[in-house]
Amino acid sequence: MASRFHKLRARQQEREPLTAHGRINLVPLVDILTSIVFFSLLTYTGAVMTNLTAFDLALPPVVVTANTNTSGAQKDTVTLILAVGIGQKGLTVAHSNGGAPPFQRNIAGLTAESLDTLEATLKNVKQQFPDADAAMVVPDDDVAYDDIVHVLERVKLANFRKLSLTSAARSMQVASATPGGR
Secondary structure, eight states: OOOHHHHHHHHHHHHHHHHGGGOOOHHHHHHHHHHHHHHHHHHHHHHHHHHHHOOOOOOOOOOOOOOOOSSSSOOOOOOEEEEEEEOSSEEEEEEEESSSOOEEEEEEOSSHHHHHHHHHHHHHHHHHOTTOOEEEEEEOTTSOHHHHHHHHHHHHHTTOOEEEEOOHHHHHHHHHHSTTOO
């Protein structure tokens, strides 16, 4: 039976080729470095992505002035709210103004013919309200980007120069946030 000393010497002689000439076992070193790189990338990405996606927007101050009537007669202005909805089944043109009943027209499809119909409808609205210059385009989430661009081009061709693009989810949040809105 071998003594403890002989067993220890035998183990040292077995390991000697591995540690001879200053060699070290690289497997544990690679494991540790991999762990360090992995966790540093996690913390780096989180901190940097927060800085990249956070926008600090400073809005200009709002100045409220009293209405002054210099001409003696108040000019009658009509506000037109024009919305063009884009869905998979087609287009919807809707507008409302101060006293007139609301208008809504559904146009089936997203083809060239439906875009021509959209442009003609918008030109008719522009003839009824020549001072109106703003239009809001509301695409559904599943509408292709090319279709949105084609609709924006047609709205611009109908002489609505102030375009705003919003999402259906955003407009529903705003509508439900208004007092009394359903």
